[in-house]
Amino acid sequence: MMAIVKDFGKMFNRNGITLIELIIIIAIIGILAALGIPEINRFAADSKVRSCATDLIQNMKVARAMAIKENREYLIVFDTANNRYLIGFDGDDTNGDGSPDGDGDLITIDSDTFGICKDTDGDRLPEGDVLVNGVPECVRVVNLSNCGNNIIFGYTTGTRPPSSPNGGPPPPISGITFSGTPPTAEFDSDGSMDKLGSAYFQQTTRGYSYCVRISNQAGNVKMWKWDGDKDNTTVTTWTELR
Numbered sequence: 001m002m003a004i005v006k007d008f009g010k011m012f013n014r015n016g017i018t019l020i021e022l023i024i025i026i027a028i029i030g031i032l033a034a035l036g037i038p039e040i041n042r043f044a045a046d047s048k049v050r051s052c053a054t055d056l057i058q059n060m061k062v063a064r065a066m067a068i069k070e071n072r073e074y075l076i077v078f079d080t081a082n083n084r085y086l087i088g089f090d091g092d093d094t095n096g097d098g099s100p101d102g103d104g105d106l107i108t109i110d111s112d113t114f115g116i117c118k119d120t121d122g123d124r125l126p127e128g129d130v131l132v133n134g135v136p137e138c139v140r141v142v143n144l145s146n147c148g149n150n151i152i153f154g155y156t157t158g159t160r161p162p163s164s165p166n167g168g169p170p171p172p173i174s175g176i177t178f179s180g181t182p183p184t185a186e187f188d189s190d191g192s193m194d195k196l197g198s199a200y201f202q203q204t205t206r207g208y209s210y211c212v213r214i215s216n217q218a219g220n221v222k223m224w225k226w227d228g229d230k231d232n233t234t235v236t237t238w239t240e241l242r
Helices: 002-013 019-070
Strands: 074-079 084-089 140-143 151-153 184-187 197-203 208-214 221-226 238-240
Touching (some): 019 074, 019 084, 019 140, 019 151, 019 197, 019 208, 019 221
Antiparallel strands (some): 151 197, 197 208, 221 238
């Protein structure tokens, strides 16, 4: 590379360059670009989907901290149809006794909330909330599109790994193994978890896949990366990253 730079310098130290020299320079630049751009694109694709998986881990920590701080259960609701997840307290009173018992989602205005939001009467629930894209304004929303294009939960349009971490069965097409309709991760006020489960993310153009898993009720979260991709679809191993 240094020799190429020196040769360029010699060329430009003369009065102009010849057509042949210009063609050589363009050819060299084209070769370098052809070698480097695909690798850069692969790195960028992997980095973006990994960022989404890492964000979920951080938001799980936030939900757990909020549950402890406010002494009430927090949920992460996986909205796979819209490629997003919601974070907040489920304040619905489904049994009519005046005490929130939740309905399993976070889409009810003046009921579901993240933190103390628009609370005018001191009940820790919002008043005068509005819906934004089908979700109460007071609920926190995380869109996978924030990480980049072609990043989804699961494998509806991607390359499905033949196994899950630790040699388990193939991941679900939806990418979510938490129970519930919609599927939810639950964080209790004492810091424990009501549910165990996994969330799978994929960058569909390259097939890069990550798994985030709550592995026990104490709230330990692990993350893996699939060792395969769209060009290596039979790989069954995953590398544990944390």
